[in-house]
Amino acid sequence: MVNVQRYFAKNKDNNKFILDTNDYHHIKNVMRMKDDDLIEVVYDKNLYLCKLNNYEVFIENKIEVEIKNNIKVNLIVPVLQEQKMDLILQKSTELGVDMITPVITERSIVKLDGKSKIKKLNRWNSICKEASEQSKRLDIPKINNIDKLKNIKKQDGLNIICSTKELNNNIRFFLQKHKTCDKINIVIGPEGGLTDEEEKYLNEIGFISVTLGSRILRVETVPLFLLSVIDYEFME
């Protein structure tokens, strides 16, 4: 089967979709598509086959897709330096993350003012959108506003901390004990780890400390490990 390029539409206008300016540029100048070329468009979690005409996107037909009820994962990650953050966002999107909650922790090195927060969020959203298109998702992970870790509240579902202190409660036994859960919120510490106070606060509001085993992973590798093993554990 031919690999048809996928885009997320901003809007629908009768039998036409409205895309981002960047996407029109991509279609025209990067992919060099022509009239009558086909693309896939996602709108409101539905998938459509569309045809180009004068760089407008006309609906041909809706494509029926089997939607799986996957477990939802909210990744609560410290803001890291740009390259590491980009890697987390791109790979986490491929590996099926639903929500990303960037946080500032006690040991966070990256400091941000209001303006640079907005710039970061724009950058991160466009990385997630592009990765969603590449990996043929029907949705784009939601990125929450950057907040302080200590403002995190207990949430529905399974609440986990990837701890470097906990030695016994390993992620495999823990997930296998909770096979019926439908949502997981996971806190990942920064380089240097969470402080004792941070981990204690999270434990108090219901987050459970687990260990990922004896390997020493870089911070940016942890989300990829976690999303892989969650996908694996709940694979049918």
Add this chain to the structure above:
Amino acid sequence: MVNVQRYFAKNKDNNKFILDTNDYHHIKNVMRMKDDDLIEVVYDKNLYLCKLNNYEVFIENKIEVEIKNNIKVNLIVPVLQEQKMDLILQKSTELGVDMITPVITERSIVKLDGKSKIKKLNRWNSICKEASEQSKRLDIPKINNIDKLKNIKKQDGLNIICSTKELNNNIRFFLQKHKTCDKINIVIGPEGGLTDEEEKYLNEIGFISVTLGSRILRVETVPLFLLSVIDYEFME
């Protein structure tokens, strides 16, 4: 506990270790260490605490480490463009790979002559060495010479192909059926996948096609997914 820098020694000379030239540079100019500073040195899969004197490395004592008999993984990966290859090598080393076998497949885009092969191998070996130091391993993954995929032979242990054609035999059921194995050889296809002939050849010599599920992953994400789930499945 203080995080002590770890290095792999090239040689041992009585009560002294000989390191790579790069490592002396790292100790002196990057870490700016001084006389009496401590480092960890791995030699012949043993770990030693050492003390610096005039930038020579003197053994203080041997550190006893519990060695786990982890399952051995040989990753048979197509040679990809530099950035992707670097990511695979660094992250696979963190995630515990034992051997990497770079191969040229029918659909490989990267072409290499003899000279550039040697240059690549040197680069790759130094990435794996550095990642092994960072993640406190006692060994460095072995990188085999670059060969053609069609020269791959059946090997001891479990032989797997990450297939985009196989739809039913998923990695989870497959690994759970083979919990007693101690070595896994995994072939990963390039962008565009293995050709039908390549997959057929591998099947004939005993490689079994498995699917990683319904997600669409970039080639460089596949090894990270696999090593994570193998680590998880065999976690104790």
